[in-house]
Amino acid sequence: MSKFRKKKKGVPAVNTAALPDIVFMLLFFFMVTTTMRETDLKIENPRLPSATEVKKLEHKSLVSTIYVGKAKDSKYGSSFNRIQLNDKIATADQVPAFIINARSKVSEAEVPFMTTSIKADKESSVGTITDIRLKLRDVNALKISYSASKTSSN
């Protein structure tokens, strides 16, 4: 037997040692970009009405969201007209303070582009929405978006 045995011919195995590294990199990317909801809902998740003429809200940092719906805590009663600002149940009177607080977080040049998104339940009453709208007008927050899910036309 010779010492120089002929090597077995065959396709050399692909080195997969770096595969976990690649996958981990992707994993970290997704872990970092995943944003958990920053406010926890004190009201039941609003059942959004559906509409066809919806527009996407761009620039998330310029959007402040007001939730309207039924409070999870039964001490607030079972009507669909509870307002949540940040993570507290509030009244319409507190809306201006909420907006001014949101404004202080962005630069002055961006203030006119700020949008208020109203996420209200289908069964909320228009009166509550009007109260909020009047308060928004008082502080000159004129761009609003009634949150709705998109349905195709007809």
Add this chain to the structure above:
Amino acid sequence: MARRDTPEINAGSMADIAFLLLIFFLVTTTMNVDSGVSKKLSEKPPPDYVPPVIKEKNIFEVNINRNNELLVEGERMEVKDLKEAAIKFIDNGGGDGKVENGVATGPCDYCNGERSDKSSDHPNKAIISVQSDRLTEYGTYLTVQNELLRAYAELRNRLSLERYKIPFAELEEAYKDDRDNAALKKKVEDIKTSYPQIISDAEPTSN
């Protein structure tokens, strides 16, 4: 003496574990894009503001009562008929348009309406007024708003196809991608001023 090596840990399944985690995060990541019906509120009027006198025929009155029923121009109507009625009103073009910066816009030459003298004069004079009750359901209110917006969208789309041979949605999309394009901007502005969205929310009735 034989050296005892620590046996190598098999890292072959490491990739599997990482993939599993990766797929978990892929699935749970919600890129939730908020969408909604956008609206611009009117500014707060000064205390000594006197509202202008508007002719009855230029106002399209939509009432929603607390039972979520619709009253349009004094008649009961189903939501599905609202769009058609609104189009008919906006597109009537029965008279002269408003005078803007001293320039009269004259009669509406792109309107396809009946040109009845009982309905609106010109799209830029046609005001849609929505009045709802405090106890109206928000879902109904938004459906009504949506139908009215659809009416405007349809008219704008028609005009855009007529003038520029392109649906209005595509025209707007093209403008969004190319903000500096003056020609596109002019087209978009042209369509928008031809059919301006004038929807006013009246104070809701209570009790």
